[in-house]
Amino acid sequence: MCKKYVISDGRNYIYINNGIQETTPHINKAQMFPTYEKANNLIKSMKKTLRIFNWKVKELNSENKDSQNSISTQNIIVDNELDGIINKIKEVEDFTKQLKTKKQEYIERYNTVEKEITDIEHAAEFYSLNAAQGYKIYKMLHEARIERRKCKDGLAKISYILDGNFQDCCNDRISRRIEGLNHRQYEPRVLKELFNA
Numbered sequence: 001m002c003k004k005y006v007i008s009d010g011r012n013y014i015y016i017n018n019g020i021q022e023t024t025p026h027i028n029k030a031q032m033f034p035t036y037e038k039a040n041n042l043i044k045s046m047k048k049t050l051r052i053f054n055w056k057v058k059e060l061n062s063e064n065k066d067s068q069n070s071i072s073t074q075n076i077i078v079d080n081e082l083d084g085i086i087n088k089i090k091e092v093e094d095f096t097k098q099l100k101t102k103k104q105e106y107i108e109r110y111n112t113v114e115k116e117i118t119d120i121e122h123a124a125e126f127y128s129l130n131a132a133q134g135y136k137i138y139k140m141l142h143e144a145r146i147e148r149r150k151c152k153d154g155l156a157k158i159s160y161i162l163d164g165n166f167q168d169c170c171n172d173r174i175s176r177r178i179e180g181l182n183h184r185q186y187e188p189r190v191l192k193e194l195f196n197a
Contacts, residue, residue, distance in 0.1 A: 003034075003035075003059055003060075004032045004033065004034065004059070004060040005032070005033040005034075005035065005036055005038075005039040005057050005058065005059055005060060006027070006030040006031065006032060006033070006039070006057075006058055006060050007030070007031065007033075007039055007042060007043060007055050007056070007057055007058070008030070008055070008056060008058050009053040009054050009055050009056070010054075010056075011025065012024060012025050012053075013025070013026070013027055013029070013030035013031070014030065014031055014042070014046075014050070014055065015029050015030055015031045016031050021042075021046060021047055021050060023050070027060075030060075032060065033057075036057055036059075039057040040057050043055050043057065096162065099158050099161060099162060100162070102154070102158060103155060103158045103159075103162075106151045106154045106155045106158070107151075107155065109147070109151050110148060110151035110152065110155070113144050113147050113148045113151065114148065116140075116144045117141065117144045117145065117148065120137060120140050120141045120144060121141070123137060124137050124141070153181055156181060157178050157181065160174050160177045160178055161174055161178075
């Protein structure tokens with residue numbers, strides 16, 4: 001098995017970049033020499049700015065190679081993990097932008113429905129309606145209030161998400177609050193008998 005040699009000062013290594021001697025802290029970038037003599041000759045002809053350091057020729061043994069391969073593999077794994085994290089963050093950022101757009105849509109729709117409800121209630125107040133007209137007004141009010149409830153629930157869910165933080169995600173607080181909206185019950189203020197169905 002051929003021996004390989006590198007030049008190091010104990011912290012950095014020499015490598016050749018387009019014929020120019022440079023230094024690197026990474027052993028996997030270090031210039032490899034087939035013989036001790038060739039590595040030593042480079043030290044003798046080293047440029048002045050590098051001679052101030054205590055360069056030595058070191059044999060690159062199997063332990064160094066294993067370490068080098070291990071470092072390279074670890075770097076690849078970490079880089080891939082970081083790429084995955086960045087992609088996830090971008091997905092969250094895109095999702096957040098979509099939520100803000102949807103929030104504005106809910107706000108605009110909620111304001112419109114509120115005005116519709118006011119108009120319907122005033123129509124019921126100002127006019128004497130027959131049974132057919134009264135049912136029509138009831139249906140309009142019913143549908144408008146359901147639509148308003150959808151807007152309010154949508155805004156609440158978005159607020160839970162946008163106002164939350166990573167700690168809330170870790171303890172499932174956001175999802176539990178959203179799920180809680182589906183199980184809430186109305187508590188009548190006065191006419192309790194209307195809700196004894």
